[in-house]
Amino acid sequence: MLLTAVALLFLAFFLVLPLAAVFIQAFEKGAGYFLKSVLEPDALSAIRLTLLTVAIVVPANVVFGVAAAWAIAKFSFRGKSILTTLIDLPFAVSPVIAGLVYVLVFGAQGWFGPWLIAHNVRIIFAVPGIVLATAFVTFPFVARELIPLMQAQGTDEECSAVALGANGWQTFWRVTLPNIRWGLFYGVILCNARAMGEFGAVSVVSGHIRGETNTMPLHVEVLYNDYNIVAAFAVASLLALLALATLAIRTAIEWRTEGSA
Amino acid sequence: MARARTPRSILPGFGISLGFTVAYLGLIVLVPLSAAFLRAAGMSLHDFVAAVTSPRVVAAYRLSFGASFAAGLVNMAFGLVVAWVLVRYSFPGKRLIDALVDLPFALPTAVAGIALTSLYSPGGWVGRFLEPMGLRVAFTWTGVFVALTFIGLPFVVRTVQPVLQDLEPEIEEAASTLGASRMQVVTRVLLPELAPSLLTGFALAFARALGEYGSVVFISGNMPMKTEIVPFLIITKLEQYDYGGATAIAVVMLVSSFILLLFINLLQKWSRRSHAI
Numbered sequence: 001m002l003l004t005a006v007a008l009l010f011l012a013f014f015l016v017l018p019l020a021a022v023f024i025q026a027f028e029k030g031a032g033y034f035l036k037s038v039l040e041p042d043a044l045s046a047i048r049l050t051l052l053t054v055a056i057v058v059p060a061n062v063v064f065g066v067a068a069a070w071a072i073a074k075f076s077f078r079g080k081s082i083l084t085t086l087i088d089l090p091f092a093v094s095p096v097i098a099g100l101v102y103v104l105v106f107g108a109q110g111w112f113g114p115w116l117i118a119h120n121v122r123i124i125f126a127v128p129g130i131v132l133a134t135a136f137v138t139f140p141f142v143a144r145e146l147i148p149l150m151q152a153q154g155t156d157e158e159c160s161a162v163a164l165g166a167n168g169w170q171t172f173w174r175v176t177l178p179n180i181r182w183g184l185f186y187g188v189i190l191c192n193a194r195a196m197g198e199f200g201a202v203s204v205v206s207g208h209i210r211g212e213t214n215t216m217p218l219h220v221e222v223l224y225n226d227y228n229i230v231a232a233f234a235v236a237s238l239l240a241l242l243a244l245a246t247l248a249i250r251t252a253i254e255w256r257t258e259g260s261a
Numbered sequence: 262m263a264r265a266r267t268p269r270s271i272l273p274g275f276g277i278s279l280g281f282t283v284a285y286l287g288l289i290v291l292v293p294l295s296a297a298f299l300r301a302a303g304m305s306l307h308d309f310v311a312a313v314t315s316p317r318v319v320a321a322y323r324l325s326f327g328a329s330f331a332a333g334l335v336n337m338a339f340g341l342v343v344a345w346v347l348v349r350y351s352f353p354g355k356r357l358i359d360a361l362v363d364l365p366f367a368l369p370t371a372v373a374g375i376a377l378t379s380l381y382s383p384g385g386w387v388g389r390f391l392e393p394m395g396l397r398v399a400f401t402w403t404g405v406f407v408a409l410t411f412i413g414l415p416f417v418v419r420t421v422q423p424v425l426q427d428l429e430p431e432i433e434e435a436a437s438t439l440g441a442s443r444m445q446v447v448t449r450v451l452l453p454e455l456a457p458s459l460l461t462g463f464a465l466a467f468a469r470a471l472g473e474y475g476s477v478v479f480i481s482g483n484m485p486m487k488t489e490i491v492p493f494l495i496i497t498k499l500e501q502y503d504y505g506g507a508t509a510i511a512v513v514m515l516v517s518s519f520i521l522l523l524f525i526n527l528l529q530k531w532s533r534r535s536h537a538i
Contacts, residue, residue: 003345008346015365071279075275086290092468093518098293100495136289158272159270162273168273197370203475239372242369243368
């Protein structure tokens with residue numbers, strides 16, 4: 001009983017309290033102010049930019065994740081374990097460093113800086129930089145969900161399909177995809193949550209131009225630093241809702257897979 | 262895995278999927294990361310050493326490593342308790358709490374940062390009770406520690422939980438019937454079994470805390486020499502156009518993370534072996 005109390009108090013203090021703080025402070029000045037804060041032009045532009053980034057990054061990382069899992073789980077080749085380790089590498093890198101390395105490649109002083117300036121292409125302090133930094137940070141999520149899942153499923157079903165005359169795409173769409181759909185869905189949900197909420201990496205490459213290169217988390221920072229606390233928490237509460245939805249979907253998938261197992 | 266003798270698979274798509282994987286990995290991750298190392302390699306040794314050992318940078322290492330270590334220790338202790346309670350006891354709302362443990366993974370770090378700051382600032386919900394006791398959290402070392410504890414919370418719980426689930430209570434019962442006290446059961450039976458997963462959880466939390474930015478920068482106050490974490494210092498150097506300085510510090514942090522990653526891989530091998538028995 002004592003242990004349960006200790007555990008629950010610890011979690012209440014570190015998890016429930018901050019979460020409650022977000023929602024309560026978001027509505028401190030009433031629902032009208034909340035709506036005004038999330039519907040003003042800068043907030044809307046931040047939401048649009050975040051959605052645009054997600055719309056590019058998540059599909060790209062899904063294609064990568066499926067390709068990586070297909071190669072790693074269905075075939076054996078030299079260097080496989082090194083490749084698997086390298087895929088996890090972005091998790092070991094600080095988001096700030098993820099942003100920094102893109103500045104070193106594409107920034108004014110970077111490798112391609114002079115060429116980009118000469119051709120009037122902006123990557124750093126513009127949308128492409130935000131997309132690249134987000135892609136780096138969310139890189140492993142889908143692959144990581146799919147690789148162990150597809151390894152556990154083996155290749156028997158796919159081999160039978162091919163032996164019965166299915167071509168590669170038919171095998172993938174009709175045999176592999178139905179088997180991995182929940183793992184894939186979960187990977188997408190995680191990738192999406194992290195992509196929408198990424199702060200450190202995006203902070204380095206965005207340049208914080210209001211209404212142009214501010215994503216939702218950056219907009220929260222700007223509002224907070226302007227002492228516009230209630231508006232900051234209003235936008236933050238949208239991101240907190242996304243986090244709660246992510247956890248809810250995750251739990252639902254777990255129940256589902258437990259039920260079917 | 263007898264690679265050499267595996268017959269050629271009849272499945273299609275190996276070349277294209279591996280090719281795409283390697284190309285995308287190279288473009289998004291490896292080439293940009295190598296830019297940091299190449300840039301640092303282009304610096305003279307003297308400049309590099311000067312950049313990574315200036316007093317302000319050393320103060321930041323001390324804060325980042327110290328607070329991450331302390332937060333990892335706290336998470337190791339409480340993470341074990343939480344995992345224990347979630348596996349061994351049943352109480353109403355357990356599934357909800359189990360799901361909530363992952364909140365620090367799912368909540369955007371900037372949101373966690375401003376929430377913790379508002380809670381622990383002198384007038385905040387928690388800060389107002391700590392202030393009369395002379396305990397300041399926001400804008401001090403303690404604030405950095407609190408944020409890093411939040412961000413590392415799920416790691417130990419999630420590494421210990423599955424091991425605890427596989428551990429049969431019968432072993433503890435056997436120890437008890439053979440005359441072991443409760444304390445002896447914990448220290449002689451449970452802890453040796455859980456040690457690899459506890460250490461793995463600690464190392465993962467520590468590694469995450471070292472690089473953490475969003476949840477810390479609001480509550481830390483970022484005072485040079487006092488409450489400035491390493492990632493913040495990298496951003497400060499970048500804003501001053503000191504690309505060399507920023508890169509040099511980043512390389513030190515990257516090497517530290519890679520060493521940690523290696524250590525974590527070894528730990529996981531160890532825990533797999535001790536479970537195979």
